[in-house]
Amino acid sequence: xxxxxxxxxxxxxxxxxxxxxxxxxxxxxxxxxxxxxxxxxxxxxxxxxxxxxxxxxxxxxxxxxxxxxxxxxxxxxxxxxxxxxxxxxxxxxxxxxxxxxxxxxxxxxxxxxxxxxxxxxxxxxxxxxxxxxxxxxxxxxxxxxxxxxxxxxxxxxxxxxxxxxxxxxxxxxxxxxxxxxxxxxxxxxxxxxxxxxxxxxxxxxxxxxxxxxxxxxxxxxxxxxxxxxxxxxxxxxxxxxxxxxxxxxxxxxxxxxxxxxxxxxxxxxxxxxxxxxxxxxxxxxxxxxxxxxxxxxxxxxxxxxxxxxxxxxxxxxxxxxxxxxxxxxxxxxxxxxxxxxxxxxxxxxxxxxxxxxxxxxxxxxxxxxxxxxxxxxxxxxxxxxxxxxxxxxxxxxxxxxxxxxxxxxxxxxxxxxxxxxxxxxxxxxxxxxxxxxxxxxxxxxxxxxxxxxxxxxxxxxxxxxxxxxxxxxxxxxxxxxxxxxxxxxxxxxxxxxxxxxxxxxxxxxxxxxxxxxxxxxxxxxxxxxxxxxxxxxxxxxxxxxxxxxxxxxxxxxxxxxxxxxxxxxxxxxxxxxxxxxxxxxxxxxxxxxxxxxxxxxxxxxxxxxxxxxxxxxxxxxxxxxxxxxxxxxxxxxxxxxxxxxxxxxxxxxxxxxxxxxxxxxxxxxxxxxxxxxxxxxxxxxxxxxxxxxxxxxxxxxxxxxxxxxxxxxxxxxxxxxxxxxxxxxxxxxxxxxxxxxxxxxxxxxxxxxxxxxxxxxxxxxxxxxxxxxxxxxxxxxxxxxxxxxxxxxxxxxxxxxxxxxxxxxxxxxxxxxxxxxxxxxxxxxxxxxxxxxxxxxxxxxxxxxxxxxxxxxxxxxxxxxxxxxxxxxxxxxxxxxxx
Numbered sequence: 001x002x003x004x005x006x007x008x009x010x011x012x013x014x015x016x017x018x019x020x021x022x023x024x025x026x027x028x029x030x031x032x033x034x035x036x037x038x039x040x041x042x043x044x045x046x047x048x049x050x051x052x053x054x055x056x057x058x059x060x061x062x063x064x065x066x067x068x069x070x071x072x073x074x075x076x077x078x079x080x081x082x083x084x085x086x087x088x089x090x091x092x093x094x095x096x097x098x099x100x101x102x103x104x105x106x107x108x109x110x111x112x113x114x115x116x117x118x119x120x121x122x123x124x125x126x127x128x129x130x131x132x133x134x135x136x137x138x139x140x141x142x143x144x145x146x147x148x149x150x151x152x153x154x155x156x157x158x159x160x161x162x163x164x165x166x167x168x169x170x171x172x173x174x175x176x177x178x179x180x181x182x183x184x185x186x187x188x189x190x191x192x193x194x195x196x197x198x199x200x201x202x203x204x205x206x207x208x209x210x211x212x213x214x215x216x217x218x219x220x221x222x223x224x225x226x227x228x229x230x231x232x233x234x235x236x237x238x239x240x241x242x243x244x245x246x247x248x249x250x251x252x253x254x255x256x257x258x259x260x261x262x263x264x265x266x267x268x269x270x271x272x273x274x275x276x277x278x279x280x281x282x283x284x285x286x287x288x289x290x291x292x293x294x295x296x297x298x299x300x301x302x303x304x305x306x307x308x309x310x311x312x313x314x315x316x317x318x319x320x321x322x323x324x325x326x327x328x329x330x331x332x333x334x335x336x337x338x339x340x341x342x343x344x345x346x347x348x349x350x351x352x353x354x355x356x357x358x359x360x361x362x363x364x365x366x367x368x369x370x371x372x373x374x375x376x377x378x379x380x381x382x383x384x385x386x387x388x389x390x391x392x393x394x395x396x397x398x399x400x401x402x403x404x405x406x407x408x409x410x411x412x413x414x415x416x417x418x419x420x421x422x423x424x425x426x427x428x429x430x431x432x433x434x435x436x437x438x439x440x441x442x443x444x445x446x447x448x449x450x451x452x453x454x455x456x457x458x459x460x461x462x463x464x465x466x467x468x469x470x471x472x473x474x475x476x477x478x479x480x481x482x483x484x485x486x487x488x489x490x491x492x493x494x495x496x497x498x499x500x501x502x503x504x505x506x507x508x509x510x511x512x513x514x515x516x517x518x519x520x521x522x523x524x525x526x527x528x529x530x531x532x533x534x535x536x537x538x539x540x541x542x543x544x545x546x547x548x549x550x551x552x553x554x555x556x557x558x559x560x561x562x563x564x565x566x567x568x569x570x571x572x573x574x575x576x577x578x579x580x581x582x583x584x585x586x587x588x589x590x591x592x593x594x595x596x597x598x599x600x601x602x603x604x605x606x607x608x609x610x611x612x613x614x615x616x617x618x619x620x621x622x623x624x625x626x627x628x629x630x631x632x633x634x635x636x637x638x639x640x641x642x643x644x645x646x647x648x649x650x651x652x653x654x655x656x657x658x659x660x661x662x663x664x665x666x667x668x669x670x671x672x673x674x675x676x677x678x679x680x681x682x683x684x685x686x687x688x689x690x691x692x693x694x695x696x697x698x699x700x701x702x703x704x705x706x707x708x709x710x711x712x713x714x715x716x717x718x719x720x721x722x723x724x725x726x727x728x729x730x731x732x733x734x735x736x737x738x739x740x741x742x743x744x745x746x747x748x749x750x751x752x753x754x755x756x757x758x759x760x761x762x763x764x765x766x767x768x769x770x771x772x773x774x775x776x777x778x779x780x781x782x783x784x785x786x787x788x789x790x791x792x793x794x795x796x797x798x799x800x801x802x803x804x805x806x807x808x809x810x811x812x813x814x815x816x817x818x819x820x821x822x823x824x825x826x827x828x829x830x831x832x833x834x835x836x837x838x839x840x841x842x843x844x845x846x847x848x849x850x851x852x853x854x855x856x857x858x859x860x861x862x863x864x865x866x867x868x869x870x871x872x873x874x875x876x877x878x879x880x881x882x883x
Contacts, residue, residue: 207235
């Protein structure tokens with residue numbers, strides 16, 4: 001049972017021979033030695049051999065091993081030396097040795113004696129799975145590479161290879177000399193050779209040798225598996241390992257981006273012309289000639305090789321992407337003159353003119369604008385891409401055709417003898433609809449289908465949730481517009497002035513209403529997902545680069561193509577209006593067109609309304625995520641966010657004076673939150689989206705019905721942009737005064753107060769919202785903002801917070817909350833105040849420490865009758881209405 005098939009060099013066999021050779025030979029020999037007869041008779045004749053475990057040295061001191069052996073019901077003995085056991089080849093026992101160290105004299109002696117040797121992780125693994133101890137012809141320390149089939153390439157040093165193979169066997173892996181479909185991982189020391197190329201084509205993970213060493217370091221971790229994605233991504237061979245790249249013909253920005261990507265993918269970049277360079281990446285659209293004489297070893301490839309390697313997460317084969325020099329103008333000219341000087345030159349000239357005319361028509365048919373100079377490309381607006389082209393059909397795109405597009409187009413539209421203005425507009429409507437369908441087909445075939453394809457080289461480029469977010473209901477929109485295009489094509493083929501185009505759009509108005517809102521509502525989220533994935537996932541960035549360069553995309557990015565559904569319906573309405581203008585009054589289609597236009601406007605109105613509701617829901621969730629401890633009952637289907645206001649507290653009721661407070665005004669309540677002093681860590685969703693940490697802390701959620709009056713505090717030298725709310729909670733007998741100072745320029749204070757009063761009036765079912773606003777002097781309500789921004793005030797607030805923390809930290813008498821409440825109520829009773837007015841638990845939901853029970857009352861929380869007595873001459877209304 002010696003490990004001669006792979007490791008022992010004295011046998012003269014290859015180090016990379018299949019590790020299953022010995023097992024297969026054992027099975028064959030056993031079959032040859034089996035005598036004819038039933039299996040039952042053989043089992044009865046063969047004696048049962050009991051398995052015995054020998055715990056050697058340190059293994060016998062580990063309690064978890066003893067417990068694991070008891071669980072799998074295997075007898076064991078402990079020993080310090082092998083000699084104590086005497087004869088290990090007893091026919092009564094199948095002895096298995098458990099050794100903690102697979103090095104040293106004891107381990108070597110056991111291997112020479114062909115003993116079964118396993119490591120402690122194997123015993124623990126079997127106990128955890130409830131399985132018997134495995135039979136292995138080699139020493140087996142752990143099962144972290146169990147069921148993995150490895151193949152090696154590019155290793156020149158025999159000693160290194162022997163060590164790696166040995167470690168793989170110790171972890172339960174299998175070695176194959178030749179690469180085949182059963183190999184699960186290729187361990188490569190070089191990116192050259194047939195094995196590497198086959199592994200790339202099959203999508204087999206290609207790993208560094210450090211992967212094996214790292215797995216051996218983690219051999220004692222029970223939950224570790226060498227095939228996990230995290231460890232695999234950490235030690236995979238990057239696409240540009242051993243590659244030195246140069247870039248020719250790219251802009252400075254694009255070149256800098258590609259150089260950064262090269263370093264990220266394990267390569268290095270050099271200046272153009274450096275003799276050490278292995279690959280010269282060329283922009284084939286701008287480069288016609290190589291400016292130097294290249295060496296034979298230099299690969300001159302197109303940029304598609306660069307992005308393709310990143311997309312498949314492995315170096316692509318250069319032979320498919322070699323850059324070819326274009327024919328010289330002189331050669332083209334001579335060939336042209338030779339061909340035109342033949343006797344059939346007139347016929348060839350005529351054929352050439354027809355070809356040029358055909359090319360001109362095909363250019364007009366393209367749903368994308370012609371390629372312009374770079375300066376013009378950057379200035380191209382998306383709106384100008386909407387209604388381009390003059391013919392029904394465009395070039396066929398590659399890839400799988402959706403079933404809705406599988407029907408071949410009919411013959412081109414026959415031209416009537418006299419082309420009316422109505423026919424011209426109808427023709428333009430059909431052409432733009434045809435091009436729109438082609439664009440949607442391109443989006444699906446060129447982007448969505450490849451991203452959703454199973455078995456992608458290097459694994460999925462995007463998660464399914466991200467793909468769904470990006471493309472949304474594009475397939476459903478394509479199905480509807482394909483049907484519209486077919487109906488319009490039938491009308492144009494059999495055209496008469498009485499044909500009704502309005503019926504086509506009336507027929508599919510419900511389908512449009514069903515398919516468009518889901519896409520338009522989340523279009524911004526779709527763009528954000530594309531931007532985020534392109535920055536975070538190099539393979540997706542490379543995927544977009546490859547497809548953007550294809551002629552089907554017309555040099556447009558995916559985000560620019562996805563904006564077409566947002567633009568399409570307004571464009572159709574404009575064309576239908578134009579068609580109605582050129583339709584006679586006695587034509588039946590005149591009235592139908594008006595109905596069709598109204599139906600499309602209703603669809604767009606519904607989309608806008610649905611989008612507004614969706615945005616409101618997103619704002620809702622943004623508030624919930626931004627405010628830590630936000631009440632769950634804030635989320636309601638009838639509630640909507642009206643306005644947000646940044647303020648500073650001028651009193652000590654809600655929080656400390658001078659603290660930053662944010663007011664969220666909803667249609668029926670007011671959420672008050674303060675700025676967090678310590679920001680918690682970011683939240684990460686299961687899909688990998690990182691949400692920023694909550695920056696605010698919930699203070700109180702106040703129904704608007706509790707706001708009795710709104711005080712507009714007049715502007716003075718010591719008071720700026722201040723206002724106050726007179727509130728009465730249901731558990732209180734007296735009113736409370738909450739004062740704030742606005743810190744933002746928008747909205748103006750007057751507009752904010754009017755908006756607040758309007759929603760308060762709506763909540764309490766009153767029509768006189770203006771009667772809720774009262775003007776007040778700062779002195780009458782004891783409010784000032786003079787010291788809010790001073791350094792001394794900020795230092796005072798910081799000392800106050802620190803003193804509170806120190807008081808709580810060094811409090812040796814832990815007074816219960818009930819005792820504090822009783823003390824507070826008795827203290828307020830001695831002053832002739834009601835217990836409920838002294839209890840401040842409504843606003844802050846906090847109880848002060850015993851050291852602050854006898855504190856001074858807040859300047860902003862004062863007796864309202866005395867306030868209005870002081871300022872009775874300043875109020876424009878009777879003070880009796882406030883009490």
